[in-house]
Amino acid sequence: MITVRNLHKSFGQNEVLKGVDCEIKEREVVCVIGPSGSGKSTFLRCLNRLEDITSGEVIVLEKNITDPRIDINAVRREVGMVFQRFNLFPHKTVLENITLAPQMVRKESKAKARETALELLGKVGLRDKANAYPNQLSGGQQQRVAIARALAMNPKIMLFDEPTSALDPEMVGEVLDVMKKLAQEGMTMVVVTHEMGFAREVGDRVLFMDQGYIMEEGKPADLFGNPQNERTRNFLSKVL
Numbered sequence: 374m375i376t377v378r379n380l381h382k383s384f385g386q387n388e389v390l391k392g393v394d395c396e397i398k399e400r401e402v403v404c405v406i407g408p409s410g411s412g413k414s415t416f417l418r419c420l421n422r423l424e425d426i427t428s429g430e431v432i433v434l435e436k437n438i439t440d441p442r443i444d445i446n447a448v449r450r451e452v453g454m455v456f457q458r459f460n461l462f463p464h465k466t467v468l469e470n471i472t473l474a475p476q477m478v479r480k481e482s483k484a485k486a487r488e489t490a491l492e493l494l495g496k497v498g499l500r501d502k503a504n505a506y507p508n509q510l511s512g513g514q515q516q517r518v519a520i521a522r523a524l525a526m527n528p529k530i531m532l533f534d535e536p537t538s539a540l541d542p543e544m545v546g547e548v549l550d551v552m553k554k555l556a557q558e559g560m561t562m563v564v565v566t567h568e569m570g571f572a573r574e575v576g577d578r579v580l581f582m583d584q585g586y587i588m589e590e591g592k593p594a595d596l597f598g599n600p601q602n603e604r605t606r607n608f609l610s611k612v613l
């Protein structure tokens with residue numbers, strides 16, 4: 374689904390990604406962990422070109438998105454993204470938030486968009502909140518709406534950028550449960566997360582990033598249980 378070859382990304386003089394390679398297969402759940410500032414979010418944002426790529430190749434669903442001639446919006450329609458901050462439209466209801474893009478971008482009828490939205494709201498456990506406004510919802514509920522909104526575009530890949538970092542601790546579980554369900558249904562997912570329990574339980578593979586490199590990757594049981602790299606060991610000893 375995604376191939377990354379020798380990806381470099383700089384902000385001015387600051388080289389944040391220093392040559393990242395990876396491959397993400399269909400139905401795989403890949404969790405990206407690592408210390409703050411190691412480049413995890415930047416890496417994720419390069420996967421749908423929310424950041425300009427300095428050099429290297431990123432191929433998403435067989436399209437080389439580093440090629441400036443490709444239609445990046447067509448690729449982004451296939452790749453849902455959920456951010457740390459949910460960014461729902463405050464003056465629109467939950468239902469309107471979810472149905473807007475399918476109607477505008479996918480040219481779905483209002484009735485069809487509404488039917489899908491209600492189905493997705495059921496899936497994230499918020500069927501009864503269709504007519505609520507974002508400020509009437511808790512942070513965890515808003516993030517679940519944001520997930521439903523991304524899913525309404527029927528994406529082939531979902532990118533999650535620290536989706537629970539801005540939430541009060543008691544709301545983390547409900548969002549992770551929705552993500553877990555999605556993973557079990559076979560969605561291809563790349564998840565930047567500080568939730569080691571989620572990475573361990575739900576991830577098929579974990580990438581440990583540090584200082585702009587993928588320092589180590591492996592199955593969760595191996596990476597958490599028997600890390601090979603000194604930096605991975607060091608990081609895990611602090612966060613576990």
Ligand SMILES: Nc1ncnc2c1ncn2[C@@H]1O[C@H](COP(=O)(O)OP(=O)(O)OP(=O)(O)O)[C@@H](O)[C@H]1O
Pocket residue numbers: 384387389407408409410411412413414415416
């Ligand atoms: N838009 C930007 N302009 C300039 N520098 C940036 C920008 N975005 C990120 N950086 C820098 O890139 C580096 C990596 O940031 P990034 O957000 O990718 O790290 P991260 O591993 O996701 O960290 P965290 O876990 O704290 O979110 C940091 O030094 C950051 O200051």
